[in-house]
Amino acid sequence: xxxxxxxxxxxxxxxxxxxxxxxxxxxxxxxxxxxxxxxxxxxxxxxxxxxxxxxxxxxxxxxxxxxxxxxxxxxxxxxxxxxxxxxxxxxxxxxxxxxxxxxxxxxxxxxxxxxxxxxxxxxxxxxxxxxxxxxxxxxxxxxxxxxxxxxxxxxxxxxxxxxxxxxxxxxxxxxxxxxxxxxxxxxxxxxxxxxxxxxxxxxxxxxxxxxxxxxxxxxxxxxxxxxxxxxxxxxxxxxxxxxxxxxxxxxxxxxxxxxxxxxxxxxxxxxxxxxxxxxxxxxxxxxxxx
Numbered sequence: 001x002x003x004x005x006x007x008x009x010x011x012x013x014x015x016x017x018x019x020x021x022x023x024x025x026x027x028x029x030x031x032x033x034x035x036x037x038x039x040x041x042x043x044x045x046x047x048x049x050x051x052x053x054x055x056x057x058x059x060x061x062x063x064x065x066x067x068x069x070x071x072x073x074x075x076x077x078x079x080x081x082x083x084x085x086x087x088x089x090x091x092x093x094x095x096x097x098x099x100x101x102x103x104x105x106x107x108x109x110x111x112x113x114x115x116x117x118x119x120x121x122x123x124x125x126x127x128x129x130x131x132x133x134x135x136x137x138x139x140x141x142x143x144x145x146x147x148x149x150x151x152x153x154x155x156x157x158x159x160x161x162x163x164x165x166x167x168x169x170x171x172x173x174x175x176x177x178x179x180x181x182x183x184x185x186x187x188x189x190x191x192x193x194x195x196x197x198x199x200x201x202x203x204x205x206x207x208x209x210x211x212x213x214x215x216x217x218x219x220x221x222x223x224x225x226x227x228x229x230x231x232x233x234x235x236x237x238x239x240x241x242x243x244x245x246x247x248x249x250x251x252x253x254x255x256x257x258x259x260x261x262x263x264x265x266x267x268x269x270x271x272x273x274x275x276x277x278x279x280x281x282x283x284x285x286x287x288x289x290x
Contacts, residue, residue: 024279034205039195040072055121067167073191074114098150098188110176129172134179137162142179142187153179153187158201196251200258210268215286252288
């Protein structure tokens with residue numbers, strides 16, 4: 001490309017960027033001071049470049065006076081460590097049975113390596129991230145979930161003061177889904193469940209569930225961009241929402257019932273997914289409201 005043509009192309013790109021920022025202003029004002037809980041799944045952390053891109057977007061949200069709260073999973077990393085330690089994993093209806101031995105590994109992986117990798121990625125981009133688990137400050141108090149899943153926890157209380165204090169200090173909380181029992185037990189919590197409970201405990205404006213699918217689909221395979229809670233219930237009853245999407249939509253319904261304004265199920269592998277959802281009219285994934 002000739003120098004003159006290159007200069008014109010750069011000017012066009014700069015004008016496009018300025019126009020996008022200008023168009024985003026009303027939405028930035030809309031989320032000024034809002035709490036946005038983001039559930040980051042293990043598949044969304046599959047590469048260093050994807051992690052850095054996500055971290056950069058989170059720092060931008062904080063710079064725009066949005067209060068992002070990150071709750072992460074780490075299933076692939078847990079599986080890899082269990083295999084490395086030759087610890088057999090039992091599943092019931094597709095859910096991991098958390099024996100005391102398994103919970104030790106889960107806590108080590110999630111509260112240790114995975115959590116700190118996310119914290120470091122955010123800090124590299126200029127943010128101030130703080131890593132913690134649901135055990136810190138009794139952030140997530142649990143009871144034992146029903147069924148035969150062992151030490152799997154069901155959140156009963158979220159100590160919002162812990163997160164509020166970090167938000168007020170300009171920090172970005174990064175939370176591993178490990179909870180505590182009233183008698184000091186350690187519980188493994190499903191990442192989506194933990195994110196939903198935290199979002200409800202904070203009365204968050206948004207809960208963004210970053211997954212490896214584009215959103216909720218109808219019977220023809222098209223993405224449903226806007227859904228009411230009643231529509232979700234009806235689609236589940238009709239079998240349109242099925243399989244692995246059911247626990248995610250149930251998390252969304254529980255969060256909305258707990259006071260969250262809206263939940264978005266979206267593809268966390270898509271570049272700038274959170275910014276697209278919050279700061280553009282285009283949005284991303286499937287939004288579920290009351």
